[in-house]
Amino acid sequence: xxxxxxxxxxxxxxxxxxxxxxxxxxxxxxxxxxxxxxxxxxxxxxxxxxxxxxxxxxxxxxxxxxxxxxxxxxxxxxxxxxxxxxxxxxxxxxxxxxxxxxxxxxxxxxxxxx
Amino acid sequence: xxxxxxxxxxxxxxxxxxxxxxxxxxxxxxxxxxxxxxxxxxxxxxxxxxxxxxxxxxxxxxxxxxxxxxxxxxxxxxxxxxxxxxxxxxxxxxxxxxxxxxxxxxxxxxxx
Numbered sequence: 001x002x003x004x005x006x007x008x009x010x011x012x013x014x015x016x017x018x019x020x021x022x023x024x025x026x027x028x029x030x031x032x033x034x035x036x037x038x039x040x041x042x043x044x045x046x047x048x049x050x051x052x053x054x055x056x057x058x059x060x061x062x063x064x065x066x067x068x069x070x071x072x073x074x075x076x077x078x079x080x081x082x083x084x085x086x087x088x089x090x091x092x093x094x095x096x097x098x099x100x101x102x103x104x105x106x107x108x109x110x111x112x113x114x
Numbered sequence: 115x116x117x118x119x120x121x122x123x124x125x126x127x128x129x130x131x132x133x134x135x136x137x138x139x140x141x142x143x144x145x146x147x148x149x150x151x152x153x154x155x156x157x158x159x160x161x162x163x164x165x166x167x168x169x170x171x172x173x174x175x176x177x178x179x180x181x182x183x184x185x186x187x188x189x190x191x192x193x194x195x196x197x198x199x200x201x202x203x204x205x206x207x208x209x210x211x212x213x214x215x216x217x218x219x220x221x222x223x224x225x226x
Contacts, residue, residue, distance in 0.1 A: 031212075042204060042216045092157055096212070101146055101165050103214055105158040
């Protein structure tokens with residue numbers, strides 16, 4: 001399975017600011033995804049990060065709020081823009097392994113917005 | 115459309131007792147089913163999965179799950195709970211677009 005790292009692991013931010021979260025994978029992967037896990041909740045898919053093209057966003061999520069980059073097959077970033085306390089969540093990166101029909105998850109970034 | 119329902123947001127067992135976490139799914143196609151575990155302050159770790167073949171699937175840490183098509187279920191079990199099993203457990207299914215759909219999660223507490 002792929003080894004996935006995320007930076008930062010946690011952060012406390014002021015409302016109105018933006019935070020960029022990085023996801024690094026130790027091997028080339030086709031599919032990369034970003035999820036949000038609000039306090040006490042399950043995981044919700046934000047978007048699929050596509051290499052070389054714009055990300056594909058799920059209903060309720062927009063590019064202006066959650067811009068995503070994917071410059072190559074091992075790296076992606078998610079930016080949480082103009083943050084409010086409602087954005088306080090765990091943000092998780094995951095990768096799809098077609099050979100194993102499985103998704104693997106990074107350790108998550110714990111964001112608190114004051 | 116695919117969906118997952120986990121019965122019981124919180125389950126408490128005594129150490130050494132049977133663990134049973136319930137998951138029912140809805141799918142219009144043969145489902146790919148997963149159980150993930152999330153330990154406190156950590157990301158998600160894959161416990162086990164069912165894609166095709168044997169309906170009883172064994173995973174890590176002594177957990178197993180049985181795919182029952184007639185009951186549309188994929189319950190997670192472990193014969194004897196350990197204190198270290200205390201965590202949040204998520205059942206998930208792939209939808210036809212290749213995206214994971216998660217249940218609401220079940221928090222497992224283990225009492226000494």
